[in-house]
Amino acid sequence: MKGFFPVVSEVKNTLRQIALFDTVMNSLIMFLAVYCVLSLFNLFPYVSIIPAVIYFIVKVNRNLKNVKLINVEKMYPGLFEKLRTAADTVKEDNLIVQKLREDVVTKLRKVKVSSFIDAGTLSLKIVLICLLFFLTIFVTSLNIHVLNLNDAISGTDINFQFKGYVWDLFGIGGGDNLDDGAASENESEGAGNASFEDIYGEMSVATLKGRKLEMSFDLQEGSDDFKNIKDIEDKSFNEFPPEEIVPTPADYDESIVPKEQQKLIKDYFEQINR
Amino acid sequence: MDYEKLGKTFDNLFKEIERVVIGQREVMEQIMCAMLTGNNALLEGFPGLGKTLMVKTLADVMDLEFSRIQFTPDLMPSDITGTQIIEEVGGKRFFKFQQGPIFANLVLGDEINRATPKTQSAMLEAMQEKQVTVANKTYALDRPFLVLATQNPIEQEGTYPLPEAQADRFLLKIKIGYPSEEEEFKILEQYGVKQKDVAVRKTIGKNSLVALQEFAKQVPIANDLKKKALKLVHLTRTKKDLIEYGASPRASIGLILASKANALIKGRNHVSEKDMVAMAYPVLRHRIILNFEAERKGLTTDDVIKEILDKV
Incomplete structure (x- = not known):
């Protein structure tokens, strides 16, 4: 007969695994639900991992502490008080305790793992996870927003600092495509409404290894004023280049190019001209 | 046995x-x-x-x-324990201890x-x-x-x-x-x-009783039942509205021992809560002193013990 101690350890481990699995399922549901909600309101959806992780840590500790043999006794009345008594008297060894352990081991054989899993609730959770998953994909891929809260807080310092903090946390570079592909039409709004001059700081001062250098930008005559730059004009391109643009082989000095490569270069330009 | x-x-x-x-x-x-x-x-x-x-x-x-x-x-201690008596054998007298009924x-x-x-x-x-x-x-x-x-x-x-x-x-x-x-x-x-x-027949002998006493000590008890016994005795000390003086630690020990013995008599190989509840009354009723308020209400020690058991 299998020993008492391995059997009790097995029972406890099984109960812990079930508790852990349940917590993982609940955390996943929480993550997907919060992710979906944040996406619908055009807020930063990766933040949803924080409440899910906190929930997981808190719940897993609580659930593992609640793993008690009394839960088994409640399901199987034949083990009532016997299992706990046998588990609490591991250090004792006498005839009566041995009889109790034999009795408990015999009855534990009838205990089924499935009796601790609520099939109905588990099925419901799996269905909910699938629904949330598909809903999230649907919302994010089609860029559906119930309310664009990101626009409301995009000009504030809080939003700028928060985004910077979150990018640092996840180790992701860049800061332009934070809004799930909802690119701003106005380029100047990509970094908030700060003016162009602000990104360079004071134009007359720069620092190099802690030493301040006075610099000034001397715009050459004929160079464009950056403020006057307009949006790129949409141009429609023809399938073939205009006739006036014809590639011709450029004049070159044969003495510069090695002899063995000259034929290669000629063949190349002939190919282009075709 | x-x-x-x-x-x-x-x-x-x-x-x-x-x-x-x-x-x-x-x-x-x-x-x-x-x-x-x-x-x-x-x-x-x-x-x-x-x-x-x-x-x-x-x-x-x-x-x-x-x-x-x-x-x-008018009973004297020597009437219980026994006393020395003078016995004479062959002209010689000597003291002999006469065992008492104890x-x-x-x-x-x-x-x-x-x-x-x-x-x-x-x-x-x-x-x-x-x-x-x-x-x-x-x-x-x-x-x-x-x-x-x-x-x-x-x-x-x-x-x-x-x-x-x-x-x-x-x-x-x-x-x-x-x-x-x-x-x-x-x-x-x-x-x-x-x-x-x-006329009754002898069922178990003296040696069997000694063996049974050993078995009674060995009956296992769960930790939560021990805590319950402790809580029960502790409540007799804190329930000042009805109890003047509560039970001593001797009561905690007695409750555990009596519960083990009761489990053995009932044929169980472990102490059950039923044993503890059954033994709570005989173990505690002579160890707690009720106050005037309890006596005024006409409560007995058993009534107070029942009230405490409902709380535990």
Whole structure:
């Protein structure tokens, strides 16, 4: 007969695994639900991992502490008080305790793992996870927003600092495509409404290894004023280049190019001209 | 003694006793609990309920030496423990110790509250130490040794109620009630009509009782039940609205021991909550003193114990 101690350890481990699995399922549901909600309101959806992780840590500790043999006794009345008594008297060894352990081991054989899993609730959770998953994909891929809260807080310092903090946390570079592909039409709004001059700081001062250098930008005559730059004009391109643009082989000095490569270069330009 | 046959052993024992003592099964079980733990018990009941018959029958069934001491106000300690007497053999005289009635396995002390405190002390000392000292010589008492002391709850005039400190030394205070009508009818049939004296057969011997006492110590108990027992006793100290003085740590120990013994008698290989609830009353009723408020409300110690059990 299998020993008492391995059997009790097995029972406890099984109960812990079930508790852990349940917590993982609940955390996943929480993550997907919060992710979906944040996406619908055009807020930063990766933040949803924080409440899910906190929930997981808190719940897993609580659930593992609640793993008690009394839960088994409640399901199987034949083990009532016997299992706990046998588990609490591991250090004792006498005839009566041995009889109790034999009795408990015999009855534990009838205990089924499935009796601790609520099939109905588990099925419901799996269905909910699938629904949330598909809903999230649907919302994010089609860029559906119930309310664009990101626009409301995009000009504030809080939003700028928060985004910077979150990018640092996840180790992701860049800061332009934070809004799930909802690119701003106005380029100047990509970094908030700060003016162009602000990104360079004071134009007359720069620092190099802690030493301040006075610099000034001397715009050459004929160079464009950056403020006057307009949006790129949409141009429609023809399938073939205009006739006036014809590639011709450029004049070159044969003495510069090695002899063995000259034929290669000629063949190349002939190919282009075709 | 084989553990497998324990269940049958107690069944046979009680069946044999019930041939003489009709009813009072619960009382017999509680006396048995006291015996299994090697402790003493107080029996409280009105006269004529068969207390002496009960104890004597138990002694016969277990092949134990039985003696009865009727306490009176003029009883001296030496009347209990024994004394030195002069004996003459072949013209020579010498002192010989004459053992008192306490030198038995099962001692029934009738109406212990009628004896003087000095005599009570002599009895209690023997109970505690399991030995007697007379003329600077110590005599050990035969094992197993159990004292069942009785108290009459009425006619307390001229008595010396057992002090709480002394009452605390008894593991259980067993209350003996009146038999039911059906039981009394059987008593009438047996003793009033047929007038039949029934001889009981020996069921278990002295050595078996010692083995049973060892088994009783070995019965396992869960940690949460130990905590429950502790909480129960602790509540008797904190329930100041009804209790003047609560139970001592001796009560916690007694409750655990009695619960183990009760589990063994019921044929269980572990202590159950039912055992603890059953033993709470006899273990605690003589260890708590109710205050005026409880007496004013007409509450008994059993009522207060029930209230505490509901809280635990």
